[in-house]
Amino acid sequence: MDLGESGALHAVSSAVLAVNRHLSVREVLQVIVRAAAELIDAPYAALGIPDEDGAFAEFVTEGIPPERERAIGPMPRQHGMLAVMLKDGEVHRHGDIRKEPGFWGWPAAHPVMKGFLGVPIRDGDTTLGILFVASEEGVGFSDRAEELLTLFAAHAAIALSNARLHEANRELSVVEERNRLARELHDAVSQKLFSLRLLARAGLSGNPVGALTQVEQLAGEALGELRTAIYALTDLPGDGLADRLRKHCEVLDHVYPAAVTFTAEGAPDDDQAVYRIAQEALHNALRHAEAHNVSVTLTDRLLEIRDDGRGFSDAGSGLGLASMRERARLAGGELSVRSGGEGTIVRLELP
Known part of the structure; x- marks a missing residue:
């Protein structure tokens, strides 16, 4: 599973560029997993994102068909080697993970895996996720594979952090857009409605035909403004x-x-x-x-x-x-x- 020096650098570069083209957190997770499997030439890869309770909030896989993934059942919680990695935040490399003390077994539909290499995705002292690759062979992964996956995890941490910042900015932009629409409704629609009231009063004592014509025009404009604002509320970033x-x-x-x-x-x-x-x-x-x-x-x-x-x-x-x-x-x-x-x-x- 060793890669040549130039090929490895190219694989890392391509993977990182692919990650940074995606902005949503879910897209970034999937691209990281796929790139890790290709980088190490591993049949299986997965990435788990911890939640506040020390379990997994999200778990994304590569190499397992969707129908088999559904048969496996819910994502792992707080057991097995993945739980060990969540707690110690260390690199784990095993020739046969089934022989390790922390191994708990798999659901019936889970593919058999022996070789295991897992690295934390860290931002300073914070563990953003656990990235691992696995194989059905009992040979295990090389020192070079560990070096490459560790390097890639460091770059993936930047991409994942950027994705989270981007989603936070999108949420802020939604709030800003709603505030802008509120101001626009007040400035445009409210003013027209106020003018409608004045015209209606004037029409009662002056020229009712002319006033009604202007009322109809202003009402149409106000309706247009309102429709545009309502549409914009359903058209926030997404x-x-x-x-x-x-x-x-x-x-x-x-x-x-x-x-x-x-x-x-x-x-x-x-x-x-x-x-x-x-x-x-x-x-x-x-x-x-x-x-x-x-x-x-x-x-x-x-x-x-x-x-x-x-x-x-x-x-x-x-x-x-x-x-x-x-x-x-x-x-x-x-x-x-x-x-x-x-x-x-x-x-x-x-x-």
């Missing part, structure tokens, strides 16, 4: 960028008189910044430019929003452009805005 933008454009197409179309051929990795820029550009086109047609095009390297509205004279200030440019800068992209009498084109080019 879906892929292309799906979120497609649904958002569909709602806007129904709410506003303008025709809003969307086409996509792929999507960039940094979806949050791109999505917010698209939202702001659509807001400008539909609420300020009085556009009749708005098109959104998305690829893995480009976001483009075109409208045939009246445009605006200064493409470098106002209308949320400052925040759009800042989001583009943080995403490592370049934002360009071209506006005139024939409409506006907002382009975000990503590296």
Whole structure:
């Protein structure tokens, strides 16, 4: 099971890069396990994440078919060699794990494993998880395999920590988005409803026909604002960028008189910044430019929003452009805005 020096370095590099492309904790766990099995050339691998009670909160495997995994039953809790590793946080390598004092046996459907190599995934003094590989052979794993898996576990700790931070940031972004929507509802819908009350009162003593016309218009606008806000509450971070933008454009197409179309051929990795820029550009086109047609095009390297509205004279200030440019800068992209009498084109080019 030894690997050559160059092949080993390539395997570690590929595995770490694969891990860091995934952002959710569950995805990271699965990629770590698969990469560990490939790195050591082992038929089986698993990764357990401890909970606050010293058992496993999550347990991900590689090499065991799904139907057999279901037959094995619930994830291990606080017994066997995995429990020993959770407690001592040490590297364990055995030629035949069944002969070890800490071995408790397996469920009936569990495959027979002899060779065992387990290493902790640590962040300082904290054990983030237990990573192990196993084989059906009783030969065991080499010193080189232990060295490689230990090295990979150190890199996996960084990826796992980043994934947890990313999920925490996503939760914070949900809270921020709800607060933004609350402010938007107050600023837009509440003001229109207040205007409706004033018009209704004025219509009773003045020009009821004219007042009713304005009431109808304002009520339609308020309904549109409310629908958009309600949709946004169900569109908080979670879906892929292309799906979120497609649904958002569909709602806007129904709410506003303008025709809003969307086409996509792929999507960039940094979806949050791109999505917010698209939202702001659509807001400008539909609420300020009085556009009749708005098109959104998305690829893995480009976001483009075109409208045939009246445009605006200064493409470098106002209308949320400052925040759009800042989001583009943080995403490592370049934002360009071209506006005139024939409409506006907002382009975000990503590296």
